[in-house]
Amino acid sequence: MASERDVHARLQRAGQEHLLRFCAELAPGPRAALLAELGALEPEALREHCRRAAEACAHPPGPPPDLAARLRPLPPECVGSASRCDPETRRLWEEEGFRQIALNKVAVLLLAGGQGTRLGVTYPKGMYQVGLPSQKTLYQLQAERIRRVEQLAGQRYGTRCTVPWYIMTSEFTLGPTAKFFKEHDFFHLAPSNVIMFEQRMLPAVTFDGRAILEQKDKVAMAPDGNGGLYCALSDHQILEDMERRGVEFVHVYCVDNILVRLADPVFIGFCVLRGADCGAKVVEKAYPEEPVGVVCQVDGVPQVVEYSEISPETAQLRGPDGSLLYSLGNICNHFFTRDFLQVVSSEFEPLLKPHVAVKKVPYVDEEGNPVKPIKPNGIKMEKFVFDVFQFAKSFVALEVSREEEFSPLKNAASAARDNPDTTRRALLMQHYRWALQAGAHFLDACGARLPELPSLPGSREPPAICEISPLVSYSGEGLEVYLQGREFQSPLILDENQARALRP
Numbered sequence: 001m002a003s004e005r006d007v008h009a010r011l012q013r014a015g016q017e018h019l020l021r022f023c024a025e026l027a028p029g030p031r032a033a034l035l036a037e038l039g040a041l042e043p044e045a046l047r048e049h050c051r052r053a054a055e056a057c058a059h060p061p062g063p064p065p066d067l068a069a070r071l072r073p074l075p076p077e078c079v080g081s082a083s084r085c086d087p088e089t090r091r092l093w094e095e096e097g098f099r100q101i102a103l104n105k106v107a108v109l110l111l112a113g114g115q116g117t118r119l120g121v122t123y124p125k126g127m128y129q130v131g132l133p134s135q136k137t138l139y140q141l142q143a144e145r146i147r148r149v150e151q152l153a154g155q156r157y158g159t160r161c162t163v164p165w166y167i168m169t170s171e172f173t174l175g176p177t178a179k180f181f182k183e184h185d186f187f188h189l190a191p192s193n194v195i196m197f198e199q200r201m202l203p204a205v206t207f208d209g210r211a212i213l214e215q216k217d218k219v220a221m222a223p224d225g226n227g228g229l230y231c232a233l234s235d236h237q238i239l240e241d242m243e244r245r246g247v248e249f250v251h252v253y254c255v256d257n258i259l260v261r262l263a264d265p266v267f268i269g270f271c272v273l274r275g276a277d278c279g280a281k282v283v284e285k286a287y288p289e290e291p292v293g294v295v296c297q298v299d300g301v302p303q304v305v306e307y308s309e310i311s312p313e314t315a316q317l318r319g320p321d322g323s324l325l326y327s328l329g330n331i332c333n334h335f336f337t338r339d340f341l342q343v344v345s346s347e348f349e350p351l352l353k354p355h356v357a358v359k360k361v362p363y364v365d366e367e368g369n370p371v372k373p374i375k376p377n378g379i380k381m382e383k384f385v386f387d388v389f390q391f392a393k394s395f396v397a398l399e400v401s402r403e404e405e406f407s408p409l410k411n412a413a414s415a416a417r418d419n420p421d422t423t424r425r426a427l428l429m430q431h432y433r434w435a436l437q438a439g440a441h442f443l444d445a446c447g448a449r450l451p452e453l454p455s456l457p458g459s460r461e462p463p464a465i466c467e468i469s470p471l472v473s474y475s476g477e478g479l480e481v482y483l484q485g486r487e488f489q490s491p492l493i494l495d496e497n498q499a500r501a502l503r504p
């Protein structure tokens with residue numbers, strides 16, 4: 001372990017020796033922990049990080065003044081639509097996706113290092129359950145979709161295949177996530193195919209560039225953003241692991257979209273057939289202020305302009321047909337070839353510019369008293385996963401149906417949108433639609449048929465409760481055999497057992 005003198009010398013090089021100001025009064029345990037934490041910080045990188053944070057803070061907040069002039073919508077030839085294309089084209093994309101999955105060339109990678117502050121839980125978001133009849137958590141739904149997509153690809157090609165699941169965690173989420181997976185027996189996936197790794201942490205910094213002490217023995221650290229992925233891939237030799245397994249294509253996604261289609265064959269096939277090295281799934285933005293990034297071009301290269309960085313005037317611009325000019329909403333579902341990730345991690349990562357978030361960061365004052373600030377006092381610097389789009393040789397975007405593929409859990413129940421209720425309803429509404437399409441009819445408690453209302457506003461509960469296990473259907477396929485022409489009392493929980501019982 002580094003001595004206090006060593007650590008002091010390193011911090012001095014970074015201009016951050018104030019971090020040791022309570023060190024002498026600490027008991028041996030906390031003292032050792034603090035020295036270990038500080039000893040791990042690389043002085044030049046720390047100096048640069050603090051300098052950049054202070055510099056960023058000196059700029060006026062909001063989007064750069066010239067951004068609007070540099071923006072353009074993506075050229076139409078880069079954009080496909082899964083919801084509007086003809087069925088044969090979609091079938092070809094899906095077929096290609098399944099083929100790549102069956103060849104063991106596809107992996108999924110979950111970004112799960114975030115802190116879920118808006119949702120207001122202290123545990124990782126993936127462990128949240130939104131109140132489905134089955135009480136499944138987001139992690140369980142995702143695990144089961146992986147199992148089902150493997151099964152579907154295997155059936156088509158007569159093989160047994162694997163979609164490895166890489167999970168990027170952070171200091172906050174690794175421990176509880178690993179424990180949760182063990183307790184749930186990895187949701188019946190082989191543990192060797194679930195690979196967890198940790199992203200780096202960075203100190204939060206005051207507006208004048210001083211790293212913040214959260215407690216006398218602890219620096220205020222935060223994960224380095226979901227764009228920390230690229231350093232984390234190198235730190236943990238993840239790309240080498242992918243290479244050993246023969247993975248060529250990676251579907252990267254964020255944890256909170258209850259409708260996420262892992263390793264979606266349509267998306268994978270679309271990107272592969274277009275020869276893309278990088279791609280994004282998008283939905284049409286619902287309204288100008290919707291908190292989703294916009295996929296577009298900046299200075300002629302593909303980029304996402306984050307919702308926190310676009311001006312309201314630009315977000316509201318409309319094209320000749322009256323629709324939003326910047327309408328391609330990022331749903332944090334990305335496609336990358338392994339080769340592209342390799343080049344990004346080894347060459348381009350240092351060019352990614354951190355984004356600045358001004359936050360209330362708890363700290364200890366000069367006397368060592370803990371303070372919970374009431375107004376923002378610090379800066380967290382984060383890299384964004386999509387900032388690598390600019391380096392793509394061939395970038396594509398695939399537009400998909402929002403009601404089928406996007407309902408994120410961002411906020412606590414008290415918020416109007418993207419909360420546990422809206423996500424639960426989105427999933428149940430989808431399953432109700434699938435059941436109607438497959439020919440099911442629902443009855444009320446007296447045995448009378450309920451009205452069939454396949455499309456309802458997001459605020460309404462579906463007329464009947466129907467939850468279909470991802471192990472039975474991945475995207476609505478194959479349900480006729482259980483449901484066609486049959487009547488069911490609500491709630492219908494179509495899990496594997498029920499499916500076996502219903503099979504003619």
Ligand SMILES: CC(=O)N[C@H]1[C@@H](OP(=O)(O)OP(=O)(O)OC[C@H]2O[C@@H](n3ccc(=O)[nH]c3=O)[C@H](O)[C@@H]2O)O[C@H](CO)[C@@H](O)[C@@H]1O
Pocket residue numbers: 111112113114115168170199223224225226228253254255256291292293294304306307329330331332382384385386408410
């Ligand atoms: C930067 C980014 O991608 N922004 C997208 C994100 O916004 P949004 O602001 O909602 O992003 P979140 O903070 O929820 O993070 C997205 C994902 O990244 C993970 N995470 C976050 C921080 C971190 O250090 N490590 C980490 O792994 C989170 O666990 C989550 O799975 O999702 C929206 C759709 O729902 C998109 O419209 C936004 O463009």
